Amino acid sequence: MNEKLAINGGKPIRETLLSYGKQCIDDEDIQSVIDVLKSDFLTTGPTVKAFEKAVAEYVGTKYAVAVSNGTAALHIACLAAGISEGDEVLVSPLTFAASSNCILYCGAIPVFVDIDYKTYNIDVNKIEAKITEKTKAIIPVDFAGQSVDMDKIREIADKYNLIIIEDAAHALGSKYKDKKVGKLADMTEFSFHPVKPITSGEGGMIVTDDEKFYEKLNLFRTHGITRDRDLMYDNHGSWYYEQIELGYNYRITDIQCALGLSQIKKLDKFIERRRNIVNTYNAAFENLECITVPFEADYSNSGWHIYVIKLNLEKLTCSRKQIFEALRAENIGVNVHYVPVYFHPYYKKLGYKKGLCPVSEDVYNSIITLPLYPSMTENDVNDVIMAVEKVIRYYSR
Structure with a gap:
């Protein structure tokens, strides 16, 4: 029960560090990339379109626009929504900075809405109090892969004529009730960073059912340039094109999309494995009074991008930092998701202060990822469980 911790000179549970997240690449993925490298198109070619089509079909939307990364996807979604200087956009603070940085890129103002104490998603009961005549949109974040309560958010958005841009960077393959995440917001963003549900190395995508948003997304992805004769002001010949908006170079390559296209075929298998690991963790930790395991709402079927435990610090003799460092010493690559966005120095310079979202701050102080x-072995899973039990029991009151 009081086995000597590695941080105190004891033998660690593992000999090598186990990362908190990692891509799962096989020979089929590699061959897909090789095939594109041998083809005529390395960028803006047919594989980009094929990947967009595959993701749109998977989530059940009409349109998809692939871009260089998830942050770029959020940025062009805000641009397509018409968010501009002086507008306000509601967003959760317990997220990666990109969720609110995309608002700042447009000259608008992030308005942070506190989270629900169980799901760690935006608290739908606190949204309306933050809405003003300047509010233009809501960016709800599907924390850890669990869908936000989209029916309630849609009801509020319709009442106040707001646009919903769902930050589903964690949630490709997750469901809200009987529908895939991506189908219910006005625009939904996915990320293909290596630790996400599937990867394209780097990459992002916006899906939507709205044709006007789709046209704008395409423009903002590629410098604001079009060859569409219906959109151009003039026509000097088949070679001619026009820049009609101030866009960006947010293109993604066919090389990346080849990997993404191969990966999405495995997504359901990846999620099944993630859920199995989560079930194993939950069963192992349910009798540890010092830990609260992740909560999943009845309406959600999470793809479990990350597994976040909450430490019941009042039942421990140490801080979160000590638990974190002790687990790292056991070669368990724990992490923390996330530092509340407005804690960052840049946001402090903008006038944001601690105390703004008390639930988010309390949760942040006690969580560990x-x-x-998917490629974790049973031995890997057991190592995590043994390390957590070893450290928690050592520090239990």
Whole structure:
């Protein structure tokens, strides 16, 4: 029960570090990339379109626009929504900075809405109090892969004529009730960073059912340039094109999309494995009074991008930092998701102060992310469990 911790000179549970997240690449993925490298198109070619089509079909939307990364996807979604200087956009603070940085890129103002204490998603009961005549949109974040309560958010958005841009960077393959995440917001963003549900190395995508948003997304992805005769002001010949908006170079390559296209075929298998690991963790930790395991709402079927435990610090003799460092010493690559966005120095310079979202701050002070990815072996999973039990029991009151 009081086995000597590695941080105190004891033998660590593992000999090598187990990462908190990792890509799962096989020979089929590699061959897909090689095939594109041998083809005529390395960028803006047919594989980009094929990947967009595959993701749109998977989530059930009419349109998809692939871009260089998830942050770029959020940025062009804000641009397509018409968000501009002086507008306000509601967003959760317990997220990666990109969720609100995309608002700042447009000259608009992030308005942070506190989270629900169980799901760690935006608290739908606190949204309306933050809405003003300047509010233009809501960017709800599907924390850890669990869908936000989209019916309630849609009701509020319709009432106040707001646009919903769902940050589903964690949630490709997750469901809200009987529908895939991506189908219910006005625009939904996915990320293909290596630790996400599938990867294209780097990459992002916006899906939508709205044709006007789709046209704008395409423009903002590629410098604001079009060859569409219906959109151009003039026509000097078949070679001619026009820049009609101030866009960006947010293109993604066919090389990346080849990997993404191969990966999406495995997504359901990846999610099944993630859920199995989560079930194993939950069963192992349910009798540890010092830990609260992740909560999943009845309406959600999460793809479990990350597994976040909450430490019941009043039952421990140490801080979160000590638990974190002790687990790292056992070679368990724990992490913390996330530092509340407005804690960052840049946001402090903008006038944001601690105390703004008390639930988010309380949760942040007591959470730790454990390793979770599809290629983890049973030995890996057991190592995590043994390390957590070893450290928690050592520090239990």
